[in-house]
Amino acid sequence: MPELNQLKAFQDEVGYEAYADGFGLDDFGDRSGLEAGWSKDPEFLARVTPFARVTGGGSFYALWHVDSRADLATLPVVVFGDEGGQHVVARNLRELFRLLAYDTEITVDWDEAYYYRSEDQGHSDSHDTFVGWLAERFDLEPVEDPDEVMAVAQAEFGDSFTVWSNAYLNA
Incomplete structure (x- = not known):
């Protein structure tokens, strides 16, 4: 996946x-x-591909193969919480990249997932470099309100992901 390969090269730097x-x-x-x-x-x-850790506790992001589309970067991104819960967070990788630029750890529980950033919370050491990299590589800016991005993703994929995953997780 070109997008993740580029992000991996950036992360390696x-x-x-x-x-x-x-x-x-x-x-x-x-x-x-x-x-x-x-x-x-x-x-x-077969329909869920993990690719990143998202909290110190071990929550992780995965691509959900909602259909047979060839471009994996266009698949919905879901989070699996280390304390439980699984939720759709973005409609595709580029939306996730914008959420990452908000620069705060996601909180995941059984009922919801959300990003919270206090006004006095500092940014990661390479945050500004990442924001510049996103703009240069993908013409993307950080989200101002992660709840809006997640709400759109949930509206499009949330119910179908819940129905699909519950067939395996509540069996």
Whole structure:
């Protein structure tokens, strides 16, 4: 995936978790966390591709193969919380990149996922470099209100993801 490959090259330059609070690309497609905490069902595992850790506790982002589209960067991004819960957070990778530029760790529980940033919270060491990189590479700016981006993603994919995942997780 060109977008993730470019982000990985950027991360290799500036450091893991150095540009977006709590975020770091991990081994693309490593499903061990899904198998340990959610489901070992091969049909479930085939449609979810983890790619990044998003909190110090072990929550992670994954691509949800909602359909058979060839461009994986256009797939919805979901989060699986280390304390439980799974939610759609972005309609595609570029929306996720904008959320990452908000530069705060996502909070995930059974009922919701959200980004909260206090007014006095500092930015990651390479935040400004990341914002410049996003603008240069993808013509993207950080989100001002992550709730708006997540609401649009939830409206488009949230119900279908919940129905689909519950078939495996509540069986």
